[in-house]
Amino acid sequence: MSVFFKEASPNNPVKKGDVENVLKRIGVAINDQDSDDFNQLLAAVHDCAEHISELPDYQPIPDVKKYPRENVHRPTADQQDFGNAWAHKFLIRGDSNGSLLRGKSVCVKDCIAVAGVPQFYGSDAFPAWTPSTDATIVTRMLDAGANIVGTATCENFCNSTSSFTSAQGTIDNPYRKGYSAGGSTSGGAALVGSGLVDCAIGGDQGGSIRVPASLCGCVGFKPTHGLVPWTGITSGDAIDDHAGPLTRSVYDASLFLDAIAGNDGIDDRSFASGSHGSHGYAESLVKWNGQLPSLAGVKIGILREGFDPEVFDPKVKEVVLSAASKFQQLGATVEEVSIPSHLEGPAVWTIQQRISGSMTILGQAHGRRGLYLTEFEHTRLPWTTENFQKLFPSTQNTIINGLYLMDKFPGLYGKTVNLGRKISDDYERTLSKFDVLVMPTTPYVAPQHGSRGTPRQCFEPSIGLTSNTAVFNVTGHPAMSLPVGFAPAKEDSKVLLPVGMQIVGGLWQEKKILKVAHAWETAFDWKATATANGCPDKVVSGGLKENGWSKLNESKLNGQGKIEISELTVQS
Structure with missing residues (x-):
């Protein structure tokens, strides 16, 4: 002293x-x-x-000799996909000796540091900043043999589940132009859902991996909090930050999770996650080799409250319940469960994120051991009226709400943390009896793009989208969005768009989620949707794949091919 x-x-x-x-x-x-x-x-x-x-800062030094950055450039209009899905294009070739991800193409969300590549963070309120370091997960994927081909556009300050808020431009859904790709990992979801890249690495603070995965028809996996180190990624709230893969298959998600998971000795969130390379997610998945997958002995809970909110489209509920019923065909037990505190999740998350989010945006985040991106802080601070007014209304609203809440409700952030632990304990009690919980990822399919009009108009397209996702950021539970079918768009019943089923496991129980999702994906083709009399408002989840097995044994089903879950009853 x-x-x-x-x-x-x-x-x-x-x-x-x-x-x-x-x-x-x-x-x-x-x-x-x-x-x-x-x-x-x-x-x-x-x-x-x-x-x-x-004093000189202390940043990890990337090996740019081993992994040179080739042709870093902001794509022109004719080089773009789905409107403005790319923030920057470039090539970093992975280690030719890396076997796990050899030949896989990857884009990373434009909030993940790649040395020498300018980062927008979805904003034009300040100049693009150029990191001097690589995020841990960038290095790990290169070591595993993946080629990183660009950064994908993210929403303004990663603060929206729409895909029209980024200052770099609007991103279209790969299944229909003019419709949302979701956010905030918007560009990555569109590129993966379309097949242009094998994987996008996203960040998820309230659903920003799972929401766009659901809307764009790909697999989006938010692992347990801390499993993947956050080193070199721009933060929202440290207790809500999660990084994970968006892929076109569950198996690919397991490969990428193997590549990026594990303690890196820098991020204190990762200290309990086990050593890098020790998890064996991909090898835990059974190769069924043309046989019908078996989930004998697996117990699946249909979360009643996950279907409750009024904002949910009945057709989306129908698709997800139909998909859940198919687990019975694979030998699993499927039962309805109730966790009333699930419904408190959106409110708890909202208060938590407004307070912590505003402090982060204002440069006041603190209290964690890890890598702080000080170059970014110097670029965007101090705030002025001029650059504040360039922010999208959702980001402005976070600051306004956070400052108000800290002034008027002292101690409220701490109470949300306490309540989050209560909700987590409720899930854990149920997940001690069930292997996974199932519910819709999003309450409706991709909406049309909103308008950059009044603040309220800017919010309208994404109201309620995180009803089932944000709570698992509060509790830290692993959660995957798996595409299971199509449902009609609200604006036009002839437009069919993907539906995601969210599969949630106990803390550190990623393998259970992967097992269940892999079995469903192996047995059923989510794109082979069935219709009743050709009417798209009767769309249900995908049909059985033709993998060489005979007609399903009807004795695996209840009665006449129905799954009875209290009032939640659908034809399987």
Whole structure:
């Protein structure tokens, strides 16, 4: 502590009255007789801060000789896909000796650091900043043999589940132009859903992997909090941050999870995640070799509250219940379960994210050991009216809400953390009796793009989209969106768009989710949708794949091919 009592330097800018001005911000004052002492102490800490500011930062140094960045460029209009899915295109060739991901193409969300590649973070409120380091997961994928081919556009400050909020432009759904790709991993979901890349690595703070995966017809996996290190990724709230893969198959998701999971010795979120390369997700999946997958002994819970909110489209419920019923054909037990606290998830998440999100945006995030992206902080701070007004309304709203809540509701953030633990305990109790829980990922299929009009108009297209996803960021449970069929768009019943089924497991139980999802995907073709009399408003989940096995044994089904789940009853 002696450093704080050193005499201030001659050029120290702290002057009489500065202490009083600092304290005015929180509405308190000091005794007049103490003013000079506190000013001297403030001057001393200013000198200490100046000293730290002049020291070189300590960032991991990427091996750009082994992994050179080739042809980094902002794509022109004719080089773009799905409107504006690419933030930057380039090529970083993976290790030719890497076998796990050899030949796989990857794009990373434009909030994941790639040294030498400018990052927009979905905004134009400040100049693009260029990281000097690679995120841990970037290095791990290159070591595993993957080729990284670009950064994919993300939504404004990763603060929306729509795909029209990015300052870099709108991203179209790969299944229908003019419809949302979801967010905030919007560009990556469109590129994977269309087949242009094998994998996109996204970030998920409230559904930003699973929502776009659901809307774009791909697999999106948010693992247990901390399984994948967040090192080198721009944060929302450290306790909600999750990184994971979007792929076209469950098996590919398992490969990429093997490549990126595990403690990196930097991010304290990852310290309990086990050593890198030790998880064996891909090898845990059975290769059925043309045989009907078996889920004998597996118990699947249909979460009643996951179908409750009024915002849910009945046709989406129908598709997901139909898909869930098919687990019985594979030998699993399927039962309805109830966890009432699930419905508190959106409110708990909203308060938590508004407070912590505003502090992060304002450069006040603290309290975690890890890699802080100080270059980014220097680029975007301090905030001014000019750059604040360039933010999309959802990001502006986060700041406004957060400042208000911190002023009017002291201690509320801490209470959301406590309540989140309560909800987590409720899930864990149920998941001690069931292997996984199932519900719709999103309450409706991709909506049409919204309008950049009033703040309220900007929010309308995505209202309720995270009803089933955000709560699992609060609790940290692993959750996957699996495509299981199609349902008609709200705006046009002739437009059919993908439906995702969310599969949730216990903490650190990724293998159970992968097993269940892999079996469903192996047995059923989600794109082979059935219709009743050709009417798209009767769409149900995909049909049985023709993999060489004979007609299903009807004795595996209840009665006449029905699954009875209280009032949640559909034809299988």
